[in-house]
Amino acid sequence: MDEGMRIVADALAARMEDTGRLTFAEFMQTALYHPDAGYYNRPTMTIGDGGDFFTSPMVHPIFGACVARQIHQFWRLLGSPEPFTVLEMGAGVGTLAADLLKTSQQDPQYYEALRYVIVEQGPRLRKKQFAHAREQGVDQKIGWVDSLEEVQAHPKLGSFVGVIVTNELFDALPVHRLQRTEDGYGEFYIEEDGEGGYREVLGELSDPALLDLLDEETKGHLDPGDRFEVCPAAGEVIESMGRLLERGFVLTVDYGDTAPDMHLRHVRGDGVRAFYRQAPAAVLEQVGAQDLTADVDFSLLMRRGEQAGLATVGYTTQMHLLGGNGLLHKVQELQQRWFDLNADAQMQKMLGLFLPHGLGDLFKVLIQGKGIDPEAVRGRISTLTFEP
Ligand SMILES: C[S@@+](CC[C@H](N)C(=O)[O-])C[C@H]1O[C@@H](n2cnc3c(N)ncnc32)[C@H](O)[C@@H]1O
Structure with missing residues (x-):
């Protein structure tokens, strides 16, 4: 056990002192986000090479370039407003932000209107994001805040016209783990096992309102x-996003599916996954040193978004996001470079993000809008009109 894991274990023990147990969501919150030693706040935390997992922006800069192109189209659809705010929540090591901004420089008028805000919970990650942005020459364009509440209260930000974008944010938010029982529902708690580890125990629901996060169709099945997971934080975040946006779009890219499929896929208990050094790991081990992640219930994002004024504009896959925004042109360009082996390697990475039955299908894309007519814009959004 390293020093970080020790800090997390002590924090968990302190939180368990009163009741002897924690909900899985409390456990996951501490394991991932303890301010000094939670997984995302460890000094060594990184994504991609040397980290425990890769995300799409880390695979190839084409991801950021395609997202930039989609957001540029949103800007035009909104009537080319100035200022135009792009808010990214949960920016990891800052790769998407830098790639997106560098691509956006191709339209100077747009770049002038653009201001980029990163909402990132972790000071160490914020530092890494800043260092990467500086290296790429785009740091002047970015402002950092640590929560959506801070954006709301910010004198120069408040509610804004623009786009909120996330990649793999929602799958990193803490979930409660529940079970259908003979006479209702129960919840799994985490307690110490007396041998230096943790175990799961079934108890009553920590809050009956957790069941409101599950749709009626899934309940019927x-x-x-x-077993299933529910994520109150996801509902809260999407509602806050809806409130923050005066007019514009929310673009969510993440693992997951709509209900009931998303839940029914995991009834045997694999709804939370752990990754350690790029391999699957046991959820209750290496606590604080490994990533924990759960599929996103996109139906919940749509439902709760609608309550906050976010209309569902479209729901599709990463293949459509990338294919609709120029990835295949880039692949064609590379195909011309017949004797260039580096071009082959680039092409493989790009296609890895795009092709179905892989990342292209695994990652879903939700586009929500506020202050726009979804019917009127749907057919003018490249992601939603792409035909493979
Ligand atoms: C799985 S990583 C994804 C990083 C990045 N978007 C990427 O694709 O490489 C999740 C990110 O969300 C951040 N995060 C999680 N909860 C957050 C919250 N409540 N507020 C701000 N950032 C959060 C984490 O610190 C981390 O940067």
Whole structure:
């Protein structure tokens, strides 16, 4: 156990002192986001080479370039407003921000209107993002805040016209783990196992309102013994985003699916996954030193978004986001370079992000809008009109 894991273990023990147990969401919150030693706040935390997992922006800069192109189109659809705010929440090591901004420089009028805000919970990650942005020459364009509440209260930000974008934010938010029982529902808690580790125990629901996060159709399909996860934080975040946006779009890219499929896929209990050094790991081990992640319930984002004024404009896959925004042109360009082996390698990475039955299908894309007519814009959004 390293020093960081020790800090996390002590913090968990302190939180467990009163009740002897924590909800899985409390456990996951501490394991991932303890301010000094949670997984995302460890000094060594990184994504991609040397980290525990890769995300799409880390695979190839084409991802950021395609997202930039989609956001540029949103700007035009909104009537080319100035200022135009792009807010990225959960920016990791800052790769998407830098790639997106560098691509955006191709339209000077747009770049002039653009201001980029990163909402990032971790001071160490914020530092890494700043260093990367500086290296790429785009640091002047970015402002940092640590929560959506801070954006709301900010004198120069407040509510804004623009786009909120996230890649793999929602799958990193803490979930509660529940089970359908013979006579209702139960919740799994985490307690110490007496041997220096942790174990799961079933108890009553920590809050009956957790069931409101599950749609009626999924409830109708569940049998006693079936397990599922719910994420109150996801509902809260999407509602805050809806409130923050005066007019514009929310673009969400993440693992997951709509209900009931998303839940029914995991009834045997694999709804939370752990990654350690780029390999699957046991969820209750290496606590604080490994990533924990859960599929996103996109139906919840749509439902709760609508309550905050976000209309669902479209729901599709990463293949459509990339294919609709120029990836295949870039692949064609590379195909011309017949004797260039580096071009082959680039092409493989690009296609890895795009092709179905892989990342292209695995990652879903949700586009929500506020102050726009979804029917009127749907057919003018490249991501939603792409035909493979
Ligand atoms: C799985 S990583 C994804 C990073 C990046 N978007 C990428 O694709 O490489 C999740 C990110 O969300 C951040 N995060 C999680 N919860 C957050 C919150 N409540 N507010 C701000 N950032 C958060 C984490 O610190 C981390 O930067």
